Amino acid sequence: MRVLVIGATGTIGKAVVELLQKDHEIIKVGSRNGDYKVDLSSQESILSLFYKVGKVDAVISTAGLANFGKFTELKDEDYSLALNNKLMGQVNLVRIGKNFLNNGGSITLTSGLLGREPIPGSTVVSMANGGLESFVRASALELQGMRVNAVSPVFVKETMEMMGMDSSTGMTAADVAKTYKAAIEGEFHGETMDVRKFS
Numbered sequence: 801m802r803v804l805v806i807g808a809t810g811t812i813g814k815a816v817v818e819l820l821q822k823d824h825e826i827i828k829v830g831s832r833n834g835d836y837k838v839d840l841s842s843q844e845s846i847l848s849l850f851y852k853v854g855k856v857d858a859v860i861s862t863a864g865l866a867n868f869g870k871f872t873e874l875k876d877e878d879y880s881l882a883l884n885n886k887l888m889g890q891v892n893l894v895r896i897g898k899n900f901l902n903n904g905g906s907i908t909l910t911s912g913l914l915g916r917e918p919i920p921g922s923t924v925v926s927m928a929n930g931g932l933e934s935f936v937r938a939s940a941l942e943l944q945g946m947r948v949n950a951v952s953p954v955f956v957k958e959t960m961e962m963m964g965m966d967s968s969t970g971m972t973a974a975d976v977a978k979t980y981k982a983a984i985e986g987e988f989h990g991e992t993m994d995v996r997k998f999s
């Protein structure tokens with residue numbers, strides 16, 4: 801398959817590329833690095849990316865920004881970032897990307913465990929994740945000839961280490977990547993795929 805990975809230069813994205821490149825042709829996209837660059841928060845940028853890349857069999861997004869913060873300290877900008885980047889950036893990837901998918905292709909987005917299992921400080925992250933998972937579930941009812949899913953990662957070991965946290969409860973990015981492989985190679989549609997079920 802010809803697979804476009806947006807967020808390919810990130811912690812999870814690198815592991816997804818590593819796993820998928822054995823069997824598939826991978827086009828790597830980041831915001832600053834990669835074969836191509838895109839800004840998910842801009843519809844023009846997403847459209848321009850697809851015009852450059854052309855048709856693909858699968859699109860994977862391992863991108864999407866949202867900040868942690870105490871509820872009483874969250875600013876308008878924190879809500880805007882989560883809504884415009886993590887939520888609408890990935891929603892627009894489906895709205896635009898569906899026109900550049902070969903028949904039977906798939907688009908896989910990234911939400912996160914905090915959508916269904918929030919912690920103090922996760923309000924805007926949880927809001928974006930919940931929105932994405934509902935978007936996937938509902939849009940799948942109408943999207944024909946293609947599949948759409950969300951992968952929901954738990955905390956990644958490498959990320960926890962980078963943040964100076966105890967990483968013993970985390971999952972390696974390599975293990976998280978297995979769920980993205982299942983999403984593009986399987987028959988899932990309209991699902992939120994919890995990485996704990998696929999590693």
Ligand SMILES: NC(=O)c1ccc[n+]([C@@H]2O[C@H](COP(=O)([O-])OP(=O)(O)OC[C@H]3O[C@@H](n4cnc5c(N)ncnc54)[C@H](OP(=O)(O)O)[C@@H]3O)[C@@H](O)[C@H]2O)c1
Pocket residue numbers: 806807808809810811812813829830831832833834838839840841862863864865866885886910911912913952953954955956957959960
């Ligand atoms: N890591 C975790 O523990 C964890 C847990 C649950 C959910 N998640 C979710 O998984 C996703 C990936 O996380 P990660 O830790 O792998 O992130 P990361 O290491 O920060 O990587 C982010 C990736 O997204 C790209 N990117 C940043 N801004 C972008 C933009 N405006 N448009 C397009 N691409 C952009 C970056 O490209 P450049 O490098 O070129 O800037 C990079 O490839 C995020 O949605 C995150 O919320 C992560």
